[in-house]
Amino acid sequence: MAKTPAGGARPPRADARRNQERILAAAREAFTRHGVDASLNDIARRAGVGPGTLYRHFPTREALLEAMLADRYHALAGHARDLAGTAPPAEAVPRWLSAFVRDLRAFRGLATSMKNALYDEGSVLFVSCKEMQVAWDVLVVHAQVAGVVRQDASPADLLRLAAALAWATEDLPEDTTEADRLLDLMLTGVMRG
Amino acid sequence: MAKTPAGGARPPRADARRNQERILAAAREAFTRHGVDASLNDIARRAGVGPGTLYRHFPTREALLEAMLADRYHALAGHARDLAGTAPPAEAVPRWLSAFVRDLRAFRGLATSMKNALYDEGSVLFVSCKEMQVAWDVLVVHAQVAGVVRQDASPADLLRLAAALAWATEDLPEDTTEADRLLDLMLTGVMRG
DNA sequence: ACCTGAACACCGTTCAAGT
DNA sequence: ACCTGAACACCGTTCAAGT
Numbered sequence: 001m002a003k004t005p006a007g008g009a010r011p012p013r014a015d016a017r018r019n020q021e022r023i024l025a026a027a028r029e030a031f032t033r034h035g036v037d038a039s040l041n042d043i044a045r046r047a048g049v050g051p052g053t054l055y056r057h058f059p060t061r062e063a064l065l066e067a068m069l070a071d072r073y074h075a076l077a078g079h080a081r082d083l084a085g086t087a088p089p090a091e092a093v094p095r096w097l098s099a100f101v102r103d104l105r106a107f108r109g110l111a112t113s114m115k116n117a118l119y120d121e122g123s124v125l126f127v128s129c130k131e132m133q134v135a136w137d138v139l140v141v142h143a144q145v146a147g148v149v150r151q152d153a154s155p156a157d158l159l160r161l162a163a164a165l166a167w168a169t170e171d172l173p174e175d176t177t178e179a180d181r182l183l184d185l186m187l188t189g190v191m192r193g
Numbered sequence: 194m195a196k197t198p199a200g201g202a203r204p205p206r207a208d209a210r211r212n213q214e215r216i217l218a219a220a221r222e223a224f225t226r227h228g229v230d231a232s233l234n235d236i237a238r239r240a241g242v243g244p245g246t247l248y249r250h251f252p253t254r255e256a257l258l259e260a261m262l263a264d265r266y267h268a269l270a271g272h273a274r275d276l277a278g279t280a281p282p283a284e285a286v287p288r289w290l291s292a293f294v295r296d297l298r299a300f301r302g303l304a305t306s307m308k309n310a311l312y313d314e315g316s317v318l319f320v321s322c323k324e325m326q327v328a329w330d331v332l333v334v335h336a337q338v339a340g341v342v343r344q345d346a347s348p349a350d351l352l353r354l355a356a357a358l359a360w361a362t363e364d365l366p367e368d369t370t371e372a373d374r375l376l377d378l379m380l381t382g383v384m385r386g
Numbered sequence: 387a388c389c390t391g392a393a394c395a396c397c398g399t400t401c402a403a404g405t
Numbered sequence: 406a407c408c409t410g411a412a413c414a415c416c417g418t419t420c421a422a423g424t
Contacts, residue, residue, distance in 0.1 A: 015387095015388070056388075115360075149384055168353050168356065190379060243409045244409090
């Protein structure tokens with residue numbers, strides 16, 4: 001029994017754990033430099049492992065991405081809950097969306113991965129950011145009840161529009177304010193009258 | 194002199210002209226089916242030519258795309274001029290943007306090509322849609338003078354936002370109305386008060 | 387249990403050789 | 406003047422062979 005604990009995964013072998021960490025570090029650097037379409041063979045090479053080892057730990061590119069982003073999504077969920085408790089909805093919604101867009105601009109192509117996830121509930125990435133989605137839903141519904149967000153703009157709509165803004169600005173310098181300017185256009189509306 | 198007319202290109206050889214047409218037809222089908230990242234080798238194969246012949250006629254993927262889209266951009270330019278003369282700005286702007294988004298949804302990945310073009314004035318695609326951009330500029334400025342479009346929303350902003358909507362909806366069925374719904378959110382604004 | 391790395395079927399792109 | 410197609414350096418992915 002001590003050797004096969006019911007329902008529990010054995011602790012990973014030391015070399016496996018080390019490889020996993022090295023792969024993640026190499027992937028983070030490659031994605032930052034070349035975007036989420038960076039070569040997986042190259043990542044394995046730089047991590048000092050064979051391609052098979054990378055695939056053993058992360059069966060798909062999306063799984064690799066998810067492992068790198070789980071923390072961020074968890075933090076965004078916390079941020080949404082904080083804002084719900086401390087800021088008026090009219091401020092909370094734009095502020096959270098701005099943070100979400102900023103995070104989606106971390107790697108080129110990340111907005112596209114997020115879009116795919118938002119349209120596919122079975123995807124690893126969708127599941128991974130579910131906590132965030134729930135917290136965001138609450139925040140938006142509050143804002144709708146308060147009358148500051150249109151009823152026909154769903155929380156998912158806003159996530160998709162934010163992803164679209166991240167996509168539109170993903171090749172601009174990291175410190176650009178263009179994303180926030182376009183976000184303002186979108187939230188307050190382009191047309192008058 | 195008759196054999197080397199000053200400044201004029203000789204009429205293309207018959208086989209060259211035929212190959213060009215076959216390549217364009219194959220590319221149109223491949224882009225429709227697989228998106229703008231479709232395999233160029235495969236397109237050459239289906240057109241019945243060697244890869245070198247494809248590259249001779251279209252040195253880059255963008256050049257191939259441009260040849261397929263030039264007509265469409267010309268038509269969109271005409272559409273913008275028509276609307277400027279016949280419809281009130283408050284209707285003309287949303288109607289043209291809707292048509293632009295529809296065209297950008299013709300192939301998967303086309304919105305991304307357009308985004309790249311809009312940020313690179315030297316690109317083949319940027320030059321190719323210049324007539325369209327000029328006509329659109331006129332339409333938007335009219336709308337701004339009439340007070341129906343914000344002064345701080347430039348014509349280029351609106352093209353980028355429209356491309357972003359096409360990107361956000363590019364994997365949805367061709368006949369979806371989702372793009373128009375999101376366009377309305379963007380134009381009239383998500384937030385109230 | 388985990389890792390290695392050769393192997394496979396692709397890809398974009400080039401360029402010598404043909405006609 | 407134009408075309409061919411082999412060739413090069415990649416890519417993602419798999420899997421037999423090792424330890």
